[in-house]
Amino acid sequence: MNKNKILCNLDLVLAGIAFTVLVAVTFGGVIFRYALSSPIIWAEEVQLWCFLWITFLGAGAAFRYGSHVAVEIVFDILPKKVQKVLTVINYLIVMGILAYLMILGFDLLALMVKIGKTTAILRIPMTIVNGIIPAGCVIMMISTTWDHYVRYIKRPQDPEQKED
DSSP, X not given: OOHHHHHXXXXXXXXXXXXXXXXXXXXXHHIIIIISSOOOTTHHHHHHHHHHHHHHHHHHHHHHHTOSOOOOHXXXXXXXXXXXXXXXXXXXXXXXXXXXXXXXXXXXXXXXXXXXXXXXTTOOBHHHHHTHHHHHHHHHHHHHHHHHIIIIIISOOOTTOOOO
């Protein structure tokens, strides 16, 4: 895999690393708890971080590849002009929600800095843990914009896709 491909899929690579850490910590936690009767006290904390990071990084990749679940049966039977309008409306709604979530994420980070909040066991600053929320929203906004650009603007128009 070349460097450009890795950089373009950095969110996916990081989500994969978080998933690997999640599986390793979970497996290790089970082994330590039941085989050695000595639970890993920080395991749940790390698992929660990994879930958060996997969610926000994986969602960005899903936007980029158009992998979110969609039921398009009604959309597909509509005329092409209506489909275009609905696509723009959908894009604007998604961008609005992501922008709002990003603002809330930055507000959360500001609060965490203000109160100096750290994790309970490992004492990691919560800004590091929760920093993925606004970062993930930015990644999702870029990914959905890129996906719409490639699908609806950049691609050449097929002669068979005449307006209805």
